Amino acid sequence: YKIALLPGDGIGPEIVPQAVKVLEAVGEKYNREFQFETALIGGAAYDATGHPLPEETLELCRRSDAILLGAVGGPKWDSLEPHLRPERGALLPLRKALGLYANLRPATVKPSLADASTLKEDIVSGLDIMIIRELTGGLYFGQKHREDLPEGGQKAVETLEYSTAEVERVARLGFEMARKRDNRLMSVDKANVLESSRLWREVVEELAKEYPDVELSHMYVDNAAMQLVRNPKQFDVMVTENMFGDILTDLASQLTGSIGMLPSASIGGEVALYEPIHGSAPDIAGQNLANPIATILSAAMMLRVSFGLEQEAQAIEAAVNSVLEQGYRTGDIMQPGMTSLGTVEMTEAI
Amino acid sequence: YKIALLPGDGIGPEIVPQAVKVLEAVGEKYNREFQFETALIGGAAYDATGHPLPEETLELCRRSDAILLGAVGGPKWDSLEPHLRPERGALLPLRKALGLYANLRPATVKPSLADASTLKEDIVSGLDIMIIRELTGGLYFGQKHREDLPEGGQKAVETLEYSTAEVERVARLGFEMARKRDNRLMSVDKANVLESSRLWREVVEELAKEYPDVELSHMYVDNAAMQLVRNPKQFDVMVTENMFGDILTDLASQLTGSIGMLPSASIGGEVALYEPIHGSAPDIAGQNLANPIATILSAAMMLRVSFGLEQEAQAIEAAVNSVLEQGYRTGDIMQPGMTSLGTVEMTEAI
Numbered sequence: 001y002k003i004a005l006l007p008g009d010g011i012g013p014e015i016v017p018q019a020v021k022v023l024e025a026v027g028e029k030y031n032r033e034f035q036f037e038t039a040l041i042g043g044a045a046y047d048a049t050g051h052p053l054p055e056e057t058l059e060l061c062r063r064s065d066a067i068l069l070g071a072v073g074g075p076k077w078d079s080l081e082p083h084l085r086p087e088r089g090a091l092l093p094l095r096k097a098l099g100l101y102a103n104l105r106p107a108t109v110k111p112s113l114a115d116a117s118t119l120k121e122d123i124v125s126g127l128d129i130m131i132i133r134e135l136t137g138g139l140y141f142g143q144k145h146r147e148d149l150p151e152g153g154q155k156a157v158e159t160l161e162y163s164t165a166e167v168e169r170v171a172r173l174g175f176e177m178a179r180k181r182d183n184r185l186m187s188v189d190k191a192n193v194l195e196s197s198r199l200w201r202e203v204v205e206e207l208a209k210e211y212p213d214v215e216l217s218h219m220y221v222d223n224a225a226m227q228l229v230r231n232p233k234q235f236d237v238m239v240t241e242n243m244f245g246d247i248l249t250d251l252a253s254q255l256t257g258s259i260g261m262l263p264s265a266s267i268g269g270e271v272a273l274y275e276p277i278h279g280s281a282p283d284i285a286g287q288n289l290a291n292p293i294a295t296i297l298s299a300a301m302m303l304r305v306s307f308g309l310e311q312e313a314q315a316i317e318a319a320v321n322s323v324l325e326q327g328y329r330t331g332d333i334m335q336p337g338m339t340s341l342g343t344v345e346m347t348e349a350i
Numbered sequence: 351y352k353i354a355l356l357p358g359d360g361i362g363p364e365i366v367p368q369a370v371k372v373l374e375a376v377g378e379k380y381n382r383e384f385q386f387e388t389a390l391i392g393g394a395a396y397d398a399t400g401h402p403l404p405e406e407t408l409e410l411c412r413r414s415d416a417i418l419l420g421a422v423g424g425p426k427w428d429s430l431e432p433h434l435r436p437e438r439g440a441l442l443p444l445r446k447a448l449g450l451y452a453n454l455r456p457a458t459v460k461p462s463l464a465d466a467s468t469l470k471e472d473i474v475s476g477l478d479i480m481i482i483r484e485l486t487g488g489l490y491f492g493q494k495h496r497e498d499l500p501e502g503g504q505k506a507v508e509t510l511e512y513s514t515a516e517v518e519r520v521a522r523l524g525f526e527m528a529r530k531r532d533n534r535l536m537s538v539d540k541a542n543v544l545e546s547s548r549l550w551r552e553v554v555e556e557l558a559k560e561y562p563d564v565e566l567s568h569m570y571v572d573n574a575a576m577q578l579v580r581n582p583k584q585f586d587v588m589v590t591e592n593m594f595g596d597i598l599t600d601l602a603s604q605l606t607g608s609i610g611m612l613p614s615a616s617i618g619g620e621v622a623l624y625e626p627i628h629g630s631a632p633d634i635a636g637q638n639l640a641n642p643i644a645t646i647l648s649a650a651m652m653l654r655v656s657f658g659l660e661q662e663a664q665a666i667e668a669a670v671n672s673v674l675e676q677g678y679r680t681g682d683i684m685q686p687g688m689t690s691l692g693t694v695e696m697t698e699a700i
């Protein structure tokens with residue numbers, strides 16, 4: 001299995017090598033061979049080549065079987081022109097170029113960490129939601145322009161577009177995912193206001209006929225934000241458009257209280273991309289403080305989703321759980337009475 | 351003071367009269383005269399006239415000094431065409447016709463109710479946020495259309511527009527509000543992706559020069575959703591565009607755990623509109639179960655914001671607090687050891 005490594009910025013270059021160590025250990029145990037090749041992305045790529053997403057990086061991705069990304073961005077590149085910034089200039093074009101139309105974001109609470117949430121323990125313990133966010137459509141990739149107004153000042157105009165096909169392919173993933181879990185799909189939209197949401201809802205309803213065994217419901221996005229706080233355990237699989245998904249996935253991960261633990265996958269194209277949901281955390285970079293678990297669990301997701309190596313994925317997840325149950329913690333999830341470990345030491349324990 | 355009453359649907363016709371009783375009591379005590387006139391809106395208006403926002407209703411609003419709205423909508427009208435539904439056909443056109451470009455939504459936690467939240471008590475006790483949502487621009491009022499695609503299926507397209515003037519007037523309210531509170535303003539946008547957010551941020555930055563005493567910060571909307579869950583007390587005043595505001599105001603109110611307590615004001619035009627943030631709750635309508643406090647506190651906001659009657663507003667708020675401290679509760683906020691009251695009895699206690 002050929003894996004492209006894109007460490008990126010901040011703590012990225014620290015955490016990606018930890019996941020590599022874990023993949024090598026699991027490969028040795030189960031007799032699998034992983035080949036790694038590294039490329040630049042984000043601010044690091046801009047500094048070296050003048051562009052945050054060099055053509056070589058895209059090419060490496062295209063000829064790999066899966067991609068593991070660390071994180072991109074940092075204050076150093078915040079004043080560049082938008083199209084050269086790590087987020088706008090690398091992340092979004094990478095998603096589009098590789099056709100990664102669905103972002104899978106689990107929000108799960110491990111029993112040993114239920115106390116880490118700002119929500120009451122009974123509200124979040126055992127939480128297990130899977131949010132599927134459409135990732136290559138909507139406002140993110142609409143037309144954008146500015147114009148000067150005759151009366152002074154300016155006007156910014158951008159478009160939000162969705163087609164039947166775009167909705168259908170991501171909704172289908174939602175139904176399929178629900179089948180693998182608790183058979184319940186919540187489609188989130190704003191059909192009382194948006195035309196794109198009405199199309200979204202119609203397409204989802206139509207597709208539901210192919211999945212009579214899946215219980216489909218609809219919820220407006222404002223209510224979904226409330227319900228995630230009021231009673232998050234009511235949800236199994238959620239599917240929504242790009243911008244709503246951006247907001248709701250971050251909200252859902254914060255419910256767990258430990259975003260340093262959460263992996264993600266972006267799929268739909270020929271090669272899938274795996275990354276921790278947290279950012280590049282420049283403030284703690286280079287100090288052996290970063291929590292490598294989200295990246296390690298992203299590698300487990302890769303084994304499961306891209307390579308079908310279920311046993312190997314479970315081996316990694318079991319190792320993470322066991323280390324947590326033994327009381328080992330990185331600084332971000334440290335609790336009284338536990339043992340604090342650095343990035344490297346946590347990886348070794350796992 | 352001439353007040354237009356728009357009870358609307360569901361529990362609306364039950365709670366609006368409670369606020370009227372409280373206004374009459376406060377008027378008697380402080381020697382103020384309130385005149386009330388009632389008009390139809392929402393499903394009730396549709397049933398009686400064939401349209402959810404009759405012209406007479408708009409006219410009554412225009413010749414009043416303030417408007418008190420109950421709630422609109424219900425399953426009975428959900429299958430009407432969008433432009434006839436209570437929300438799309440009445441609420442949005444009413445906001446636009448009256449020029450109500452700013453929605454003020456406080457999210458506060460009363461000491462006696464800190465336990466009602468799903469968040470841990472120390473995270474929310476003493477919470478006091480004011481969110482200002484732009485209410486007449488953005489995706490809500492953009493162009494919308496559908497087209498058939500040559501390859502089959504359809505495409506929905508809508509526009510998100512903001513002008514300098516639209517951003518400036520609502521941002522100005524944000525700065526002014528911050529001055530009356532803790533002098534901190536958080537502007538929420540998605541400037542790393544949206545052109546309208548970049549315009550938003552530029553206009554807010556420019557305006558900040560007139561308010562050197564207000565501490566201005568910016569936050570992306572996905573991060574704002576996370577931070578509201580992680581540490582909501584970091585915020586004082588927040589200001590954001592229409593769709594983000596729809597999501598974040600509902601999220602923020604759910605943090606308090608008692609949305610039956612939260613008022614709102616929509617301002618900017620010649621006459622302002624006050625309403626509880628909760629919906630029409632058709633399931634409990636007509637049973638003397640609804641919590642009238644959000645509507646009563648909306649009336650207090652009206653006295654303060656539209657009529658400048660600060661003492662009278664405080665008298666209402668003090669009465670609500672005192673009744674809560676004496677242990678009286680409606681069903682939605684009932685706790686062990688407290689005394690449960692119906693809609694009418696709660697109002698009488700206040």
Ligand SMILES: CC(C)[C@H](C(=O)O)[C@@H](O)C(=O)O
Pocket residue numbers: 087088091092246542543572
């Ligand atoms: C950095 C930003 C452009 C990006 C997004 O909005 O998609 C991020 O928030 C994410 O969710 O991956």
Ligand SMILES: CC(C)[C@H](C(=O)O)[C@@H](O)C(=O)O
Pocket residue numbers: 192193222437438441442596
């Ligand atoms: C009913 C709906 C159109 C409305 C909105 O989205 O503005 C509601 O959610 C609100 O916040 O007042």
